[in-house]
Amino acid sequence: MKYSVDKQEIYTLLKLDETNLNTLIAPDLKSQLFIIQNEGVKNVIFDLSAVEYVDSSGLSAILTGHRLWKDSGVFVVTGVKSDSVKQLIEISQLTSILNIVPTVEESVDFIKMDMLGRTMEPEDSEE
Numbered sequence: 588m589k590y591s592v593d594k595q596e597i598y599t600l601l602k603l604d605e606t607n608l609n610t611l612i613a614p615d616l617k618s619q620l621f622i623i624q625n626e627g628v629k630n631v632i633f634d635l636s637a638v639e640y641v642d643s644s645g646l647s648a649i650l651t652g653h654r655l656w657k658d659s660g661v662f663v664v665t666g667v668k669s670d671s672v673k674q675l676i677e678i679s680q681l682t683s684i685l686n687i688v689p690t691v692e693e694s695v696d697f698i699k700m701d702m703l704g705r706t707m708e709p710e711d712s713e714e
Contacts, residue, residue, distance in 0.1 A: 636666030
């Protein structure tokens with residue numbers, strides 16, 4: 588699997604440098620996501636700008652990322668340019684589940700806003 592990892596202070600950018608996210612790539616992607624999560628990364632931006640095709644295994648890997656960060660931070664999918672990938676996400680009704688943001692820059696802003704929202708949430712008070 589060809590990819591790059593760019594670790595920043597508040598997020599890690601995982602960019603897949605493959606045109607297909609399929610059965611051959613998905614297991615390696617899931618492993619990499621577990622490694623990143625075990626390193627304590629709180630927010631991930633998953634860049635699909637090079638991806639032109641995703642199959643059900645690839646979609647499962649993306650959902651694994653969503654599940655891994657659901658309670659501890661943010662998993663953002665960005666760079667969805669391919670019409671077939673957009674259609675698969677829409678047909679699978681994942682637009683309401685996944686955080687899909689057009690660009691990496693907007694994804695960083697999304698994470699910052701989420702972090703701000705988390706700091707403003709009232710703490711549970713004991714009664």
